[in-house]
Amino acid sequence: MAPPRKERSNRMENNKRPETMARINTPALAEAFINEQVEAIRAQVGDKKVLLALSGGVDSSVVAALLIKAIGKQLVCVHVNHGLMRKGESEQVIEVFGKQMDANLVYVDATDRFLDLLAGVSEPEKKRKIIGGEFIKVFDEEAAKQQGVAFLAQGTIYPDILESDGVKAHHNVGGLPEDMQFELVEPLRLLYKDEVRMVGDALGLPHSMVYRQPFPGPGLGVRCLGAITRDRLHALREADAILREEFHNCGLAGKVWQYFIAVPDMKSVGVKDSKRYEGWPAIIRAVNTTDAMTATIEEIPYEVLHRITDRITAEVPGINRVLLDLTPKPVGTIEWE
Numbered sequence: 652m653a654p655p656r657k658e659r660s661n662r663m664e665n666n667k668r669p670e671t672m673a674r675i676n677t678p679a680l681a682e683a684f685i686n687e688q689v690e691a692i693r694a695q696v697g698d699k700k701v702l703l704a705l706s707g708g709v710d711s712s713v714v715a716a717l718l719i720k721a722i723g724k725q726l727v728c729v730h731v732n733h734g735l736m737r738k739g740e741s742e743q744v745i746e747v748f749g750k751q752m753d754a755n756l757v758y759v760d761a762t763d764r765f766l767d768l769l770a771g772v773s774e775p776e777k778k779r780k781i782i783g784g785e786f787i788k789v790f791d792e793e794a795a796k797q798q799g800v801a802f803l804a805q806g807t808i809y810p811d812i813l814e815s816d817g818v819k820a821h822h823n824v825g826g827l828p829e830d831m832q833f834e835l836v837e838p839l840r841l842l843y844k845d846e847v848r849m850v851g852d853a854l855g856l857p858h859s860m861v862y863r864q865p866f867p868g869p870g871l872g873v874r875c876l877g878a879i880t881r882d883r884l885h886a887l888r889e890a891d892a893i894l895r896e897e898f899h900n901c902g903l904a905g906k907v908w909q910y911f912i913a914v915p916d917m918k919s920v921g922v923k924d925s926k927r928y929e930g931w932p933a934i935i936r937a938v939n940t941t942d943a944m945t946a947t948i949e950e951i952p953y954e955v956l957h958r959i960t961d962r963i964t965a966e967v968p969g970i971n972r973v974l975l976d977l978t979p980k981p982v983g984t985i986e987w988e
């Protein structure tokens with residue numbers, strides 16, 4: 652999640668990576684970084700509380716683990732479940748941070764708030780605005796309930812700073828309010844993604860969290876095309892979980908940059924149990940890229956495609972066809988939206 656722009660412009664002098672800074676590419680270097688940051692965080696924060704919006708993505712998870720090591724329960728993690736998470740994601744946040752790390756975790760299930768607001772809204776930009784705006788509201792409400800918070804932690808990483816006016820800028824619907832009166836704690840702000848992952852590994856976070864594929868802030872909201880309905884969102888989430896499981900089983904999960912299902916708001920006729928069965932298509936998208944500006948298509952073996960198709964059509968209520976998107980970027984964007 653990117654920092655509010657106003658704050659960012661005031662901090663430019665601290666945001667330049669020194670040329671002498673070694674790339675963190677070994678566990679020993681990650682340990683050294685962690686020890687150094689633990690000291691720096693303690694010095695900055697003192698006995699005050701720090702608030703963090705914990706999405707469960709790589710960056711916010713690594714920041715959370717680092718801060719928990721440094722200041723324990725002085726960190727208040729707020730996980731907002733907007734109802735558009737992938738299957739198992741919020742549960743993993745609760746398991747890893749709430750249970751295993753015994754963090755001060757506030758879990759807010761705001762599914763109904765988001766889905767009620769999104770009902771009947773089909774225009775992509777409107778959907779994004781609603782999701783972003785409501786996220787800020789929910790987070791604000793939780794922040795107001797906390798006493799003694801003086802700092803806001805954020806998982807800003809170096810590419811966010813370098814690209815603050817580039818491709819990611821219009822994507823950051825999950826940005827926090829401009830008028831929050833907190834000083835920022837951004838311990839990862841000079842690190843590249845591979846370094847953040849090294850640090851996450853060294854902090855003992857699960858592999859599935861540290862090597863998670865990119866996932867947009869508005870979540871499944873950009874993949875449940877048109878006006879979101881609960882039944883189609885459920886179908887999308889289940890189909891996506893099957894795709895991820897099968898990619899994991901055949902070794903594609905560690906190789907493909909981003910892979911997911913999109914479900915359009917249209918039905919076609921099919922047959923199930925000898926009866927007419929109208930259902931939605933599940934569209935598979937699996938792409939490789941280095942910077943998300945262009946992308947190529949992963950060649951998925953037909954055997955795997957057949958297995959995924961068989962499972963999705965058999966196991967997911969409402970889906971009666973599985974399609975494969977073969978369009979590189981450009982012309983297609985990575986997300987359907």
Ligand code: XMP
Pocket residue numbers: 821822823824865866867868869873909943980983984985986987
């Ligand atoms: P497109 O669809 O523009 O996506 O080719 C490029 C990359 O950006 C991701 N994406 C987002 N990431 N917040 C994010 O952090 C967002 O709102 C958002 N929307 C798209 C997309 O998944 C792809 O990796």
